Amino acid sequence: MLELKKLYFTIQDDDVDIGAKRNIIDGIDFTFEKGKFYVITGPNGSGKTTLAKLIMGINPISSGSIIFEGKDISSLSITERAKLGIAYSFQQPARFKGITFRDLLAIATGNNDEKKFLEMVTRVGICPLSFLDKEVDARLSGGEIKKIELATTIAANPKLAIYDEPDTGIDLWTIGPMVSLLKKELTPKTTTIVVSHNRAFLDVADVIIIIDKGRIVYSGDLKSALPLLTDLSICTYHNNCERDKDVGCLR
């Protein structure tokens, strides 16, 4: 249902010589199948979030193409992709002034059905229900705003849902129900892509995709992924790693 073809995202690198170019996404080819649960993982800075943003249209692709349900969406805006049924849950959700949770749900669903909203609020583990009229502003805790983000994404009833680290800031006892909600209830109706390092998501993934330096280095099941996940070769710092002699990382 989603095909990525020779996908590149290239930036001017400030760190190296001025004008030098760097591929953040370095030629990705991949096909996502309908109704499956994908987890994208990999080291920090490997390009996971960038890839997710390319699919939603938040970042423009440098070259290649994105085909969604047979249609080339590479040049479509965020709005157009949303209308085709792609939804995105941000790692760091936006905070507003004067916009409530209810307002966001109304925008996401296009209606004002309070009964459905309350059902949604309960499902993402938000309590009490008075939460609906809370402003989505800087006063919310990290966990609260992530739950709101999750709810607005689900409320949009997407064909393809992308969640960027949905578990950040979420309390431990909510992660289990969250995984079960996304995996059991919503997939297969929704094709799901989760960017995460969390074992709870990896455990239930139909397909695990490991990204390193902008390339897919593995896709398949968890069992075969485990050696790679523990292997140093996917660490961002493998070039200057001093191995066990002088371990500077938290490995």
Add this chain to the structure above:
Amino acid sequence: MLDALDKKLLKTVADLEGLPKGAYNIRKNGKLLDRQISANIDIETNADGTGIIVTIKPGTKNESVHIPVILSQAGLFDVVYNSFIIGEGAEVTIVAGCGIHCGTSESEGHAGIHDFQVGKKAKVNYVEKHFAMGEGSGRRTLNPTTKVFLDEGATAEMELTQISGVDEADRLNEATLGPGSLLLITERVLTEGEQRAESTNNIILQGSGSRANMISRSVMKGNSKQIFHANMEARAKCFGHIECDAIIMDNGTNETMPALKALHPDAELTHEASIGKIANDQLTKLMSLGLTYDQAVNRIIQGFLK
């Protein structure tokens, strides 16, 4: 006696479809148009005929008084001095506001000078809206002044809104807070085109245990300009906060100057101020929920000024 234009202005500034229930005083083109008093709320013209005195009996509960002003006479600059005396323990909502219709090239304006004496443990909710319209090229000016004196344990909640069409606005808000009193001011101003708005707020926390919170939300469209001063002076153990946010659209400009002065060791004063364009992550979020760029901008501004 209310024509279609009057009705439109009243609807916009006072949410009134016709004549309000309860006490009211409607002023049109510098003259009294209609007045109604109630058992607990008295309205009389002041001694020199320059405005009204609204007296609310002690202990009055859940009553409201509407005092809108409408202007549609070319070249008129209407100045009015209104006093509000709110008795001990009373709870009242006062809806003021000024609507200007300018149909010619002659300028029109209004300056409403309002002073409030809020009695012990009384609660006043003051809602003021300013709006101007009309096809005329004359400038529409609104220069309101509010002076508030809060007695022990009194509360004043003030919502001051300038919706649109006002070319020139120079506002002054002054407040003195007695012991244990509470003042909440929310000011929302939208300017566009070549409009200019300035707001000066001087809040003195005089009594022990007094609290004040001043929130200002500004949106500048076109080439418009807004200047915002907020001065909070603490003379006792008290708590004060100023929050001013300005969103710049197009080529608008803004100057924001919050100032805190603590003259008592137990004073607690804070402020936060920000000026900038609409945050990109807010736009992206709303677009990812299906709104177009323009719809997202409108929704964010609508919420911001809500």
